[in-house]
């Protein structure tokens with residue numbers, strides 16, 4: 001019989017506790033699936049005395065998480081502390097220096113220090129597995145790296161943040177404003193006390209950079225992602241988008257183009273009848289578009305202790321079976337720096353929300369600016385008439401470049417009759 005696989009877990013928060021619980025509860029099942037007894041031998045967290053939902057009295061406690069890697073009775077290190085700096089990185093480094101496999105859910109670390117992790121791997125017999133770092137319980141890393149390994153990937157995109165999707169879904173169903181729904185999300189535990197990481201698109205950008213690295217065989221590059229969050233979306237946008245046949249979703253999109261890789265995280269209009277429009281609440285969904293397979297959609301819970309633990313333990317199962325998979329899907333010496341495309345060259349159709357004084361000639365002035373930049377209009381919607389107040393006008397355009405649309409927005413914003421800066425969103429139909 002194969003030797004037991006001894007696990008050390010650093011970080012016993014939401015995910016760490018669920019991993020501990022899952023390994024205990026499914027011990028027999030995991031034995032049947034791997035032929036090995038997978039047992040936790042050591043743990044670490046900040047506070048040994050903290051009241052936890054799990055019984056850690058029978059495993060060794062380390063005050064310093066790096067000692068989990070040093071422990072001779074630990075074969076696999078599970079890093080569930082989080083963060084790109086501090087003990088998480090030190091622990092991963094120590095484990096790799098010692099040639100031990102690492103399993104992590106730490107998107108921040110891979111997104112911002114992927115190059116260092118790749119360098120460590122070149123000198124190590126260890127591995128780094130990170131199924132849980134992107135889209136929690138959805139097996140998107142294995143899907144891309146293994147299931148779709150035969151394809152050249154054209155694009156990978158989707159809903160990568162459950163908090164934003166919950167907020168946008170609630171706004172859409174109830175007509176309530178962003179601030180009110182955010183408060184409810186915080187009360188229900190879907191959003192953090194400081195929600196900026198989620199609602200400003202940073203969390204989704206971390207995940208997108210990892211997906212992009214894997215899809216295109218390059219080092220995750222979060223710096224070259226165009227990021228816009230969901231704070232500025234109003235109930236008006238939701239209503240107008242609906243009237244035009246769209247839903248608003250925060251999408252992470254990475255596309256291979258002739259000029260390089262385009263990466264963005266931003267709210268987009270997607271057609272009402274598209275599968276991605278139907279992804280509601282805290283769910284995540286990821287599309288992968290491969291040259292032989294076409295489009296593949298994976299959907300499920302992208303966060304939460306149990307879904308994330310499911311992903312973490314799937315990586316442990318790989319280690320138990322003796323599978324070692326390359327970090328970015330290519331042999332390490334083939335992984336290159338990402339070549340970013342200039343986002344201003346992006347082609348697309350756009351939605352504009354304008355607040356304008358209801359005066360004669362306003363639409364003519366706006367049309368003149370669009371004409372001067374060779375941007376053609378698809379539709380104009382105006383609701384309400386009030387000569388003394390600004391009223392919303394919604395424009396949608398045919399395809400144009402991002403550069404033109406930004407210039408148009410800048411010039412429209414300078415018109416005296418336009419009372420606030422235009423708000424712009426891309427319309428993503430994913431036909432290509």
Ligand SMILES: NC(=O)c1ccc[n+]([C@@H]2O[C@H](COP(=O)([O-])OP(=O)(O)OC[C@H]3O[C@@H](n4cnc5c(N)ncnc54)[C@H](OP(=O)(O)O)[C@@H]3O)[C@@H](O)[C@H]2O)c1
Nearest residue numbers: 011012013014015045046047080081082105106303304308
């Ligand atoms: N939560 C999710 O749904 C989810 C989904 C996907 C990925 N992830 C990733 O999973 C990782 C863990 O997330 P989480 O939600 O479980 O976080 P969490 O609930 O905040 O837990 C963090 C754990 O790390 C420990 N810790 C923090 N700083 C430490 C330090 N300096 N030294 C030792 N231990 C330290 C904490 O100890 P104490 O318990 O003693 O305070 C706690 O047990 C993160 O990388 C996160 O991005 C989370």
